[in-house]
Structure formats: C-alpha cells, structure tokens
Amino acid sequence: MNRNKNYTGIDCFRLIAALLIIAIHTSPLSSISETGDFILTRVIARTAVPFFFMTSGFFLISRYSQSPEKLIKFVRNILRIYGIAILIYLPINIYNGYFHMDNLLPNMIKDLLFDGTMYHLWYLPAAAAGAVIAWYLVKRLDFAKAFLITVVLYMIGLFGDSYYGLSERFLGLHNLYDLVFQISDYTRNGIFFAPVFFVLGGWIAECGKKEKPFLLKKIIFRFILNFFLMFCEAMTLRHFHIQRHDSMYLFLLPCMFFLFTLILHLNFNLMNKLRNKKHDNYLQDYFRTLRSVSSIIYIIHPMMILVVRLTAKLLHLQDLLIENSLIHYFAVCFASIAFGMIFSLLYTNAYRIHSAPAKNRAYIEINLNNLEHNVKVLREIMPPQCELMAVVKAEAYGHGTFPIATHLNRIGVKAFAVATIDEGIALRKYGIRGEILILGYTDVCRVSELRKYDLTQTLICFEYANELNKQCAKWKARTIAGSRYKMKTHIKIDTGMHRLGLPYNNLEEIKELFSMENIEVTGIYTHLCCSDSLLADDVAFCEMQTDRFYCVINDLKSNGIAIPKLHIQSSYGLLNYPNLRCDYARIGIALYGVLSTPDNDTILKPDLRPVLSLKSKVILIRNICKGESVGYSRTFTAKRNSKIAILPIGYADGFPRNLSGGKGSVLIHGQRVPIIGRICMDQLIIDVTDIDNISVGDTATLIGENKGEELSASAVANGLDSISNEFLCRLGARLPVVVEYT
Numbered sequence: 001m002n003r004n005k006n007y008t009g010i011d012c013f014r015l016i017a018a019l020l021i022i023a024i025h026t027s028p029l030s031s032i033s034e035t036g037d038f039i040l041t042r043v044i045a046r047t048a049v050p051f052f053f054m055t056s057g058f059f060l061i062s063r064y065s066q067s068p069e070k071l072i073k074f075v076r077n078i079l080r081i082y083g084i085a086i087l088i089y090l091p092i093n094i095y096n097g098y099f100h101m102d103n104l105l106p107n108m109i110k111d112l113l114f115d116g117t118m119y120h121l122w123y124l125p126a127a128a129a130g131a132v133i134a135w136y137l138v139k140r141l142d143f144a145k146a147f148l149i150t151v152v153l154y155m156i157g158l159f160g161d162s163y164y165g166l167s168e169r170f171l172g173l174h175n176l177y178d179l180v181f182q183i184s185d186y187t188r189n190g191i192f193f194a195p196v197f198f199v200l201g202g203w204i205a206e207c208g209k210k211e212k213p214f215l216l217k218k219i220i221f222r223f224i225l226n227f228f229l230m231f232c233e234a235m236t237l238r239h240f241h242i243q244r245h246d247s248m249y250l251f252l253l254p255c256m257f258f259l260f261t262l263i264l265h266l267n268f269n270l271m272n273k274l275r276n277k278k279h280d281n282y283l284q285d286y287f288r289t290l291r292s293v294s295s296i297i298y299i300i301h302p303m304m305i306l307v308v309r310l311t312a313k314l315l316h317l318q319d320l321l322i323e324n325s326l327i328h329y330f331a332v333c334f335a336s337i338a339f340g341m342i343f344s345l346l347y348t349n350a351y352r353i354h355s356a357p358a359k360n361r362a363y364i365e366i367n368l369n370n371l372e373h374n375v376k377v378l379r380e381i382m383p384p385q386c387e388l389m390a391v392v393k394a395e396a397y398g399h400g401t402f403p404i405a406t407h408l409n410r411i412g413v414k415a416f417a418v419a420t421i422d423e424g425i426a427l428r429k430y431g432i433r434g435e436i437l438i439l440g441y442t443d444v445c446r447v448s449e450l451r452k453y454d455l456t457q458t459l460i461c462f463e464y465a466n467e468l469n470k471q472c473a474k475w476k477a478r479t480i481a482g483s484r485y486k487m488k489t490h491i492k493i494d495t496g497m498h499r500l501g502l503p504y505n506n507l508e509e510i511k512e513l514f515s516m517e518n519i520e521v522t523g524i525y526t527h528l529c530c531s532d533s534l535l536a537d538d539v540a541f542c543e544m545q546t547d548r549f550y551c552v553i554n555d556l557k558s559n560g561i562a563i564p565k566l567h568i569q570s571s572y573g574l575l576n577y578p579n580l581r582c583d584y585a586r587i588g589i590a591l592y593g594v595l596s597t598p599d600n601d602t603i604l605k606p607d608l609r610p611v612l613s614l615k616s617k618v619i620l621i622r623n624i625c626k627g628e629s630v631g632y633s634r635t636f637t638a639k640r641n642s643k644i645a646i647l648p649i650g651y652a653d654g655f656p657r658n659l660s661g662g663k664g665s666v667l668i669h670g671q672r673v674p675i676i677g678r679i680c681m682d683q684l685i686i687d688v689t690d691i692d693n694i695s696v697g698d699t700a701t702l703i704g705e706n707k708g709e710e711l712s713a714s715a716v717a718n719g720l721d722s723i724s725n726e727f728l729c730r731l732g733a734r735l736p737v738v739v740e741y742t
C-alpha cells in the first residue's frame with residue numbers, strides 16, 4: 001500500500017537524501033576542494049542515512065503496537081529488497097574476485113549480517129536490525145527509556161567511529177573495539193547506529209500532535225545551531241586525525257531531531273498551499289513517485305557509477321565524465337534518477353495488472369481516491385477553524401477500519417470517533433495517532449486501558465462521570481501514586497434527543513465535571529436528532545437544540561470556565577447547518593460518500609463519491625427450462641427457458657436476505673439483472689438470460705458502479721426500509737477488503 005500522500009516534505013527530502021548518498025560515494029567536490037568535499041560528503045551528507053532510518057521509525061515505531069505484524073512486514077520487505085540487491089550486484093562481486101578472498105565463509109556471513117555484500121548495502125541489514133531493536137525496546141519500556149538505551153548504544157558506536165582515535169590512544173579501548181571489528185567493519189551498523197534514529201522517528205510521531213507550528217523559527221534556529229556545532233565537531237576531529245570512520249557525531253543526534261521536525265513542518269505548510277490548488281492530485285502523484293524513486297536510487301547508484309565510467313571509456317570522455325568530479329556526480333545522479341523513474345513506472349503498471357476478482361469469491365472494494373476526495377470537499381465546506389473528526393465506528397461503516405483509518409491518518413486527519421473502547425484500542429494498534437473519542441459507554445473498570453491507549457471517553461451522565469473519577473483515583477493509588485494524570489473526557493450534553501448526555505438545564509452538575517480531580521474535560525458536545533430533515537418543525541427543533549447547547553457554553557463561560565473543544569454536527573448537521581461555531585465536525589456516512597437515503601435534500605450538496613463497492617463473481621452458469629423452480633422453498637419458477645448464474649455471496653456476508661424475491665438486482669456487463677429465488681446464507685442466484693456472452697469468472701457488482709450503471713447503497717437500503725448506514729455496517733464479517741488506490 002502506498003504511504004501517506006500528505007508527507008510531501010518527507011518525500012522531497014527523500015530525494016535530496018538519496019542524492020546526498022550518491023555524493024558520499026562519488027565525492028563531487030574532490031577535484032575542486034578537498035575540505036569542501038569533506039564538508040559536503042562527511043558532514044552534510046551524513047544526515048541522509050539517519051533521515052531514512054527516522055522516516056521508517058516515524059511510520060513504524062509506536063508504543064501502542066503490540067502485534068508485531070507491522071514490524072514483520074517491514075523487515076520482510078527490507079530483506080526482500082536486500083536479497084534482490086545482493087543478486088543485482090553478484091556479477092560485480094564475481095568480477096571483483098569476491099569469492100576468491102581468504103576466509104570466505106566467515107567474511108561472507110559478516111558481510112551479509114553487517115557490512116553488506118556491496119559497500120552501500122550495509123544499510124539494509126542495519127535497517128532490519130535497527131527496526132527490531134527499537135521496536136522491542138519501545139514496546140517493553142517507554143520512549144524515554146528506549147531512547148536512553150539506544151543513545152548508549154550510539155555512544156559505544158561513536159567511540160568506534162569518528163572518536164576512535166580517542167578510544168585507541170587515550171582510553172585503551174582498542175582491544176575491545178578490535179573485537180567488535182571482527183564481526184563488523186564499522187560500528188555504524190544495525191546495533192550501534194540505526195536503533196537510536198528509529199526510536200527518535202517514532203518518538204517524534206508520537207509527540208507530533210503536541211507540536212505547535214508557530215515554533216518554526218525556533219526549530220530552524222536550533223537546527224542551524226546544532227548543525228554548526230556538528231560541523232565544528234567534524235572539523236576538529238578531522239584536524240586531530242581522530243576519526244576512524246566519519247558517520248557518527250555527537251551533534252548528529254540533536255541535528256537530526258531538529259532537521260526531521262523541520263521537514264515535518266515544511267510538510268504542513270506545503271500541504272496547506274497545495275490544498276488550494278486545482279491540480280493538487282497531480283502534484284501529489286509526483287511526490288508519491290519520489291518515494292519509490294529515491295529507494296531505487298539508493299540501491300542502484302553504485303551500478304550507475306559503473307555505467308557512467310563505462311560510457312565515459314567507450315566515448316573517450318574520461319576527462320569530462322570521470323576526471324571532473326562535479327560532472328561525474330551529476331552524470332551519476334542523472335542516470336540513477338532516470339533509471340529510478342523508468343523502473344518505478346514499469347513496476348507500478350505491472351503491479352496494477354493483477355486485480356482482486358481472480359482470487360476472491362466476493363469482496364468489498366474500497367476506493368481510497370474517493371475517500372480522499374470526500375475529505376477534501378467536506379473540509380472545503382467546514383468553517384476554517386473546524387476540524388474533521390472521522391467517525392470510524394463499526395469497522396468504518398463496514399468499509400474496514402484498518403485501511404480507512406490508516407489512510408485518513410496519513411492524509412492528515414487527526415481526530416477519530418469510535419463507539420466502543422475496543423474499537424479505540426484497535427485504532428491505536430493500527431498505529432493511529434491523534435485524538436480518539438469514544439462516543440459510547442465504557443465500563444469504568446477499564447480506566448487503565450483508557451490511559452494506556454490515550455483514548456478520550458465521553459461522559460454520558462453525571463453519575464457515570466463520578467464513577468469514572470472515583471475509579472481513576474483508586475487505580476492511581478494502586479499503580480502510579482502521586483501522579484497528576486487526568487483522564488481525557490468529552491462531556492456530552494442532552495439537548496433534546498434524550499439518549500446519552502447530561503441534561504442541558506442541569507448546569508450545576510455540568511460545572512462540577514470541570515472540577516473533578518481525576519478528569520480533564522477536553523471537549524463538550526451534543527448530537528442533533530433530526531438534522532437530516534429540512535421540514536420546518538425539524539429545523540426549529542435543531543435550532544432549539546443548538547441554542548440550548550450554546551446557552552450551556554455561555555453559562556460555563558460566565559462562570560469563568562475555560563471552554564474546551566466544541567462539536568455538534570454529524571454528516572447531515574454539516575450539510576444542513578454548515579456555519580455552526582465548532583471545533584470538530586463528527587463526520588461518518590458522508591465521509592464514505594453516500595447519504596443515508598437516496599433523495600434526501602440538503603442545503604449543501606458537495607460532490608461526494610462512494611468509497612465502497614461490493615463485488616462477486618459468477619462461478620457457475622446453468623440453463624433451466626420453462627416451469628422449473630430455483631432455490632429454497634421454490635419461490636421462483638422460470639416463465640421461459642432461462643440461463644441462471646450463481647454468485648458465491650449470501651446473507652452471511654451481510655447481503656440482506658430481504659432482497660430475495662426480485663427485490664434485489666446486480667450489475668453485470670453494465671446491465672441490471674434480477675436476483676431470483678431466496679438469497680441463501682452463502683450463495684445467491686441471478687437471471688442472466690438476457691446477457692450475451694456471459695461466462696464463469698465474470699464480475700458482478702452488487703453495490704457500486706459498472707459501465708455507467710450504478711447501484712447505490714442508499715437506494716438498496718431504501719428498498720429495505722433501512723438506511724445506507726445500517727446496510728453498510730452489516731457487510732463484512734466474512735468479506736475481504738480490497739483497496740483501490742491510484
């Protein structure tokens with residue numbers, strides 16, 4: 001799956017980092033100034049590899065993840081690339097006489113595990129080992145302790161790297177390091193070098209939400225300061241010939257911290273600018289390509305160095321292409337980028353060819369481009385200070401929480417709402433960052449989990465808040481005595497729906513919640529019960545509800561209480577009352593690109609696009625004669641000689657049995673055909689007499705668009721006297737989710 005489209009800063013810097021790494025291996029300034037070359041390749045370019053490690057850590061290392069699936073996937077991917085890279089460079093190894101060296105086997109093991117079978121390939125085993133070490137440290141301990149341990153490892157590495165002169169001459173540690181160098185040529189490897197950057201990347205992601213953009217100037221200043229200090233450090237070490245190798249500096253750590261934070265902020269600014277442009281999708285595709293291209297550049301550039309040298313020889317251009325180090329550098333960059341572009345284009349095209357139907361009998365297909373589009377148009381209609389809170393309860397309305405929530409998080413959605421604590425925990429385990437609000441009830445005995453996963457609980461009534469407060473105190477006394485921790489909560493106000501919430505007119509109790517010792521109120525909200533209707537009565541009721549809500553807020557204000565985040569609207573609330581003064585809009589159904597019922601009129605009509613399609617395939621076609629019956633209870637009898645087809649999807653997949661008896665239809669080859677007989681638990685039958693050249697394996701669309709025809713979830717649900725919300729969230733227990741994203 002593709003990574004975040006929103007991390008444009010990171011993507012840009014990936015390319016810069018890749019070009020810096022080429023610089024390390026080609027020394028572009030060597031024919032101009034040796035010191036200049038040292039500064040470029042041994043100081044500036046030394047930020048490149050740590051940046052790559054931090055980026056991986058940023059996406060991978062999280063204190064919430066308990067299942068190691070993400071880690072396994074990452075390591076497997078790295079090792080696969082490593083395997084391919086080893087094979088690519090094998091001919092060069094053979095040509096260089098690699099297999100004739102002394103002690104071949106021990107050296108080979110050493111290379112495979114630490115040094116890489118080609119000079120630049122050490123990165124890959126280091127990334128794998130670094131990820132594993134960082135992951136387990138963060139999981140076992142917390143970020144601070146894990147960081148401390150990895151810094152110690154880094155320090156050990158440092159004294160075998162650019163401070164080796166000191167350990168050798170003054171500290172008498174060379175025996176110790178000799179031992180280390182038996183196993184690995186350098187200390188800049190997966191044990192001493194990589195882990196600290198992985199931890200740091202994850203830590204930055206974890207704290208990201210607390211960062212405030214106005215600190216930008218400070219960050220720039222601190223980066224420059226630390227970079228300057230690193231520069232001085234490097235020059236001093238060089239002057240006294242202390243370096244054995246020059247990958248690790250003391251000031252590299254703070255320098256990387258500020259550089260990475262800076263890049264993240266650039267992201268943010270760049271995104272805001274792009275959001276206003278028409279062609280942002282087009283631009284963002286570029287950024288996405290940068291991602292794969294920079295990895296390819298990393299792997300392939302030593303090969304391109306050889307290609308450039310060979311070309312130079314063949315064309316007798318050695319003076320220009322080799323002797324002039326700067327031109328040599330640019331030639332290698334050009335060749336590497338060109339190769340990367342071509343390869344990644346070919347690869348993505350090849351990748352698109354295999355599609356889902358082949359292997360799945362039936363599946364939910366979700367279109368993340370449409371999800372992104374919906375986020376964009378919904379944000380456009382929200383007032384500027386209002387933020388989108390994505391409602392992803394009930395498996396993201398049947399769409400699959402994992403792909404939906406992770407993608408939303410990547411494109412910059414930072415607030416989520418769920419119905420239950422377990423849904424909240426699942427989000428954290430998927431690596432979701434930002435605020436997660438539980439809209440429903442949680443048993444107070446689960447306070448420790450609320451804290452552990454940093455979830456925000458709704459206060460559903462005064463008694464509940466009281467219980468939660470007490471339970472929190474008990475639990476704190478047992479475990480973290482003396483801590484000033486407070487449970488994050490949002491107060492729900494009942495303004496007329498009479499479901500959850502404290503009555504709007506009970507100001508005393510509402511006020512009291514703000515002074516409870518173990519509870520911090522970070523938000524306050526209400527829910528409108530008829531915002532989907534534009535009938536005068538309903539509009540009046542909604543307005544009364546919002547008036548009651550703001551009345552409570554004003555009263556709190558006049559009591560000197562600092563007002564936390566406010567929210568009122570769900571999907572219809574936003575579409576019909578877009579101008580309410582709120583900090584969040586809790587958007588569910590509209591995010592998925594459908595409305596609850598097909599011909600609901602709304603004040604605003606943004607161009608929403610359905611995210612979900614439901615598909616299956618024909619597995620059997622048979623002919624039946626006029627008068628024969630089909631299926632359970634023989635409810636269908638053929639009125640003509642017919643051709644029928646079986647689709648392996650039934651009510652156990654959430655496709656309602658009530659659509660039996662001709663109520664439901666499916667799309668096949670762009671034509672609408674009826675479902676006949678009873679829908680079974682695992683199968684249903686369609687009449688395809690009127691469709692020419694249908695064959696086994698053809699795709700049937702049960703929800704979604706097919707060659708201009710559409711079956712919308714809301715229309716289908718409407719036929720069942722239900723709404724798309726119910727229909728969608730019942731899908732899925734047994735269906736795989738297939739992600740479409742271009």
Ligand SMILES: *Cc1c(COP(=O)(O)O)cnc(C)c1O
Nearest residue numbers: 391439527570571586587588589
């Ligand atoms: C489910 C839910 C929402 C989302 O509603 P949609 O109509 O799907 O946007 C918002 N607020 C609360 C309290 C909910 O329970």
